[in-house]
Amino acid sequence: MDQNDLEQFQEIVQLILREEENNPVAKPVSVEELSEALDLNLQDDPISDEAFYDSFKTLIEKTPKTSSRSFFNQLIGGRRSRALLGDLVASVLNNSMYTYKVAGPMVGVEREIVNKLAQMLGYSNEASGTIASGGSMSNFMAMVLARDAKSEAVQLGVQQQMILYTSEASHYSIAKNASLMGIGRKQVRFIPTNELGEMDMNQLELEIQKDRAANNLPFFVNVTSGTTVLGAFDNIHEAAAICKKYGLWLHVDGAYCGSVIFSEKYKQFLNGVALSDSFSLSAHKMLGTPLTCSIFVTQHKQQLFESFSSDASYLFQSEKDEYNPGKSSFQCGRRNDALKLWTLWKSIGTKGLEKLVDHQFELADVARKYIRDHKDYTLYSFDDSISICFNYKNIPAKLLSKELYMHSKLMVSHGSFEGNQFIRLVTINSDNTEKEIIDFFETIEHFVAKNSSTLNLNNH
Numbered sequence: 146m147d148q149n150d151l152e153q154f155q156e157i158v159q160l161i162l163r164e165e166e167n168n169p170v171a172k173p174v175s176v177e178e179l180s181e182a183l184d185l186n187l188q189d190d191p192i193s194d195e196a197f198y199d200s201f202k203t204l205i206e207k208t209p210k211t212s213s214r215s216f217f218n219q220l221i222g223g224r225r226s227r228a229l230l231g232d233l234v235a236s237v238l239n240n241s242m243y244t245y246k247v248a249g250p251m252v253g254v255e256r257e258i259v260n261k262l263a264q265m266l267g268y269s270n271e272a273s274g275t276i277a278s279g280g281s282m283s284n285f286m287a288m289v290l291a292r293d294a295k296s297e298a299v300q301l302g303v304q305q306q307m308i309l310y311t312s313e314a315s316h317y318s319i320a321k322n323a324s325l326m327g328i329g330r331k332q333v334r335f336i337p338t339n340e341l342g343e344m345d346m347n348q349l350e351l352e353i354q355k356d357r358a359a360n361n362l363p364f365f366v367n368v369t370s371g372t373t374v375l376g377a378f379d380n381i382h383e384a385a386a387i388c389k390k391y392g393l394w395l396h397v398d399g400a401y402c403g404s405v406i407f408s409e410k411y412k413q414f415l416n417g418v419a420l421s422d423s424f425s426l427s428a429h430k431m432l433g434t435p436l437t438c439s440i441f442v443t444q445h446k447q448q449l450f451e452s453f454s455s456d457a458s459y460l461f462q463s464e465k466d467e468y469n470p471g472k473s474s475f476q477c478g479r480r481n482d483a484l485k486l487w488t489l490w491k492s493i494g495t496k497g498l499e500k501l502v503d504h505q506f507e508l509a510d511v512a513r514k515y516i517r518d519h520k521d522y523t524l525y526s527f528d529d530s531i532s533i534c535f536n537y538k539n540i541p542a543k544l545l546s547k548e549l550y551m552h553s554k555l556m557v558s559h560g561s562f563e564g565n566q567f568i569r570l571v572t573i574n575s576d577n578t579e580k581e582i583i584d585f586f587e588t589i590e591h592f593v594a595k596n597s598s599t600l601n602l603n604n605h
């Protein structure tokens with residue numbers, strides 16, 4: 146990195162930190178305004194350093210600040226400095242995680258994370274895995290392994306109606322992946338949830354039986370540990386018993402809340418996970434590493450290689466397969482996304498990760514208590530979750546969330562369950578304290594009090 150850019154980098158980081166503090170919700174730039182508000186066009190000739198840094202800094206100022214105290218919009222938040230350090234160094238080193246020759250000990254870093262997680266899950270010594278580009282990719286890998294374990298699809302393509310099962314509350318990547326891998330969206334059975342948003346296991350079994358009677362080939366069940374909206378945990382034990390009975394692959398999508406495995410208090414939500422065939426968690430969610438860092442582990446090392454390795458004599462020239470991770474991952478060139486989790490985990494220990502997880506549940510308790518103590522709020526979500534879903538004064542959630550954003554007050558999303566639409570607060574930012582959670586509610590209250598006509602309050 147040249148000296149000038151290095152100095153500018155420090156300045157830019159300071160700028161971001163200042164902006165997070167002073168303008169935690171950057172003024173939104175609409176798509177229509179983009180080209181006027183920002184100098185994005187790429188021209189033929191070089192520009193001066195001064196002009197470049199000016200454009201770059203304006204772009205940064207106007208970009209949403211996902212680590213600010215006012216960002217509650219998605220399942221990411223906060224900044225773990227040690228993880229950021231690892232991520233930045235990974236960029237400077239620029240290894241590609243396909244061979245031991247090119248990535249060297251960084252392969253050991255990835256192996257350590259995968260092995261340690263497999264051990265914590267209670268997986269056998271035959272477990273293996275990879276760091277994938279996100280929860281969607283981890284789910285994809287699980288689905289491919291399951292398909293290949295049950296069919297000749299690797300060579301022949303899908304020859305039968307192969308059926309997979311997931312709950313209505315599961316992540317959209319399951320259906321998308323089904324189409325990408327040649328299974329087809331129509332072969333996805335969306336199982337209804339119970340009143341807590343968890344998969345109804347009786348319905349799951351009934352659907353499997355129906356498909357078997359119709360001569361279809363059930364092959365895969367996805368359970369979710371932390372559903373995207375409510376943060377509900379499907380019952381892994383019951384799903385495992387059904388999968389065993391009918392010979393199906395069980396995957397646990399823990400992208401959102403699988404990190405409870407690090408907590409003595411909350412890992413009970415994953416009871417039965419040792420019976421699953423594969424598991425994933427996104428460390429860029431509850432553990433707060435920079436995007437992206439999703440750990441995918443499976444009990445079936447051999448299947449992982451059979452599904453994801455291809456001969457390439459120009460690439461794989463030395464070492465055992467396990468130390469050439471290009472043979473067990475989707476990509477060829479692959480960023481070193483392991484290092485940021487390793488730098489975090491190494492420095493704060495498993496106990497430090499546990500504290501991050503526990504703190505998020507404590508903040509969620511603070512939020513639920515606030516809602517229960519204040520009569521203008523209605524709570525729609527349940528205990529034991531870091532998603533807190535509510536409405537305030539019955540204002541339509543979509544409208545309130547939009548107005549809060551347009552007025553640069555808060556970034557918070559909305560969702561729905563059983564016909565109710567609500568604001569979804571997530572307490573995933575471990576940098577937050579009780580104060581930020583109370584501030585969140587008070588910001589809404591002040592905003593509503595000042596803007597009752599915009600929000601058309603009298604009509605609700």
Ligand SMILES: Cc1ncc(COP(=O)(O)O)c(C=O)c1O
Binds near residue numbers: 369371427
């Ligand atoms: C349950 C669940 N699975 C998968 C994903 C996708 O994860 P990622 O954003 O890491 O791709 C999400 C994202 O929110 C999720 O909530």
